[in-house]
Amino acid sequence: MATLIEAQAASGASAATLRPQNRRNVRETLARYRWLLFLMLPGIIYFLLFRFWPMYGAQIAFRDYIPFLGIEGSPWVGWEHFETFFTNPDFPRLLRNTLILAALSLFIAFPLTIVMALLLNELRLNILKRTVQTLVYVPHFLSWTVVVSLTGLLFAIGNGPLWTLLNDVMGTETNFLADPAWFRPLIVLQDVWKNTGWGTIIFLAALAGVDQEQYEAAIIDGAGRWQRVWHITLPSIRSTIIVLLILQTGQILNTGFEQIYLMSNALNRTVADVFDTYVYFVGIQQGSYSYATAVGLAKAIVGVILIFGTNWLAKRFNQQGIF
Template sequence: MGQISAQNHIPHISKKTPWRSSIMNRLRRDKWLYLLLLPGLLYFVVFKYFPMWGILLAFQNYQPFTGFWKSEWVGLEHFRLFFENPEFYMLLRNTLLLSFYNLIFFFPAPIIFALLLNEVRQVFFKRTIQTMIYVPHFISMVIVASLTYVFLTTEGGTVNELIFQYTGDKIQFLSDPSWFRPIIILQTIWKECGWGTIIFLAALAAVDVEQYEAATIDGANRWRQTWHITLPAIRSTIVILLILRMGSVLDNGFEQIYLMLNPLNRSVGEVFDTYVYAMGITQGAFSYSTAVGLFKSVVGVILVLGANWLAKRFGQSGLY
């Protein structure tokens, strides 16, 4: 009987221990890799996940002198005030229009640049162009806004001086609301387009060269090779980046908009990011601004999940 009971217990132990021992062996084997992972993990825990408790401010009338736990809980009151605010529709329109223009003009720009660079055969010329279009990514947005002011201001601006020499007039680029969105889009393309090409150039490097050789033998020109070989090869990368882009539809970036904003173009330039700053920092409406930020985050999550679902419905590989 003792032998039978011992045999009955052996399989029971063997079913539980392998995965645990496998994890311990993996930790011991790759301990230095996990140690390198630790700083990045701590960064996300401390600066991304731990501050998420602050979203509770959106559901209470927070008073700094009263404290978090003693402030009055008001539920969805701040969301109601936000949706009933006449400025809500202006903020929503401005934010969505800027995101739409970025999606139409900026998102394809890195793809086009990557396709053009992929056709360059001179290595030195190719690397020189890559370096030139990468550099603006590392320039502060404050400097970009300053350069924009130097070029477009009516008081000695380079562009306006040239226009004045040929036409005798000057254009109010920085104060005319109709010029605000084009300037923002051009700034974004100039600053970030080169950096975005890195991902697509890496995807293009994985395309099998034999496919181009076979297409050449079949008589396909460069345009047909790009359409039938290159673009399908990087389709999954484009879809994933598009899904991620959908998560930032209501996030146009605070710094760029704030630096280019002035009282004359506020009607087309004020977005959720600058509104949160104005209400939360300058006016001290912490709970109200938190509600606005939470609204943005929820909409972003819904858009990412919806775009991922649509991508899978059309046979593409999504985020998960």
């Protein structure tokens, strides 16, 4: 049953482009699937080897893993690491900080990427379009350490260009980098600066596939610019937006580690601590791989539930899910 509903839902979205399918007999279908399955073989082997086989090692979440003793030789501790994690007095704070940062990324950074892609798409001068596109994607290639030290430079008290600017506007001498109220805005700002341009690439690829005749027809029908964007451009990237949204909900607990770790300090740590930095401190820095794996497992379960849930929701609203 599930497959049937799924097939209907999926074909619903692309029904416009699908021809009514002829009923093929079993033999023909078999022949067809053989080829398809053959094409998939390398991919399936890849997933078995490099994605599923290592999961055998994830059992260290239930052990006190000591590398020298090997996975099976390490003592079994059951749910101990999970208990430690969930009963940790900092847990509510970590969850809150993580969710706030995830929400900011989802509701600010993600829409900005779409807006940016649309604005770029509206540029008529091709050379300008290409130049701007290339410029905005440059920051993606600077590592977080470089981005954070550049931020330090720009907000340096006394002579940082942005510090001077904000200082003149607000008339206070705040150390923006240490002020807890400024932590989240700065994180979002860095994220937007570094990744927006890069994120537009995928939408621009989708927009490249849009049938130009549609625009011409719309213009002839007297559609204004905004109407064209609303009725042609946006629908053509809708499925990409939905897929990206679904995939992002699965990553909601993964705020990334490096940027936040580098931006946090003694004065803003109450708002800066997230699961990923916590795992780094406890798991990696202290060398407790079992604990880090247990937290990863707990996060993954939440991620799986969220992805499958939003995917189900998307289909409920007759959109094309991811599968």
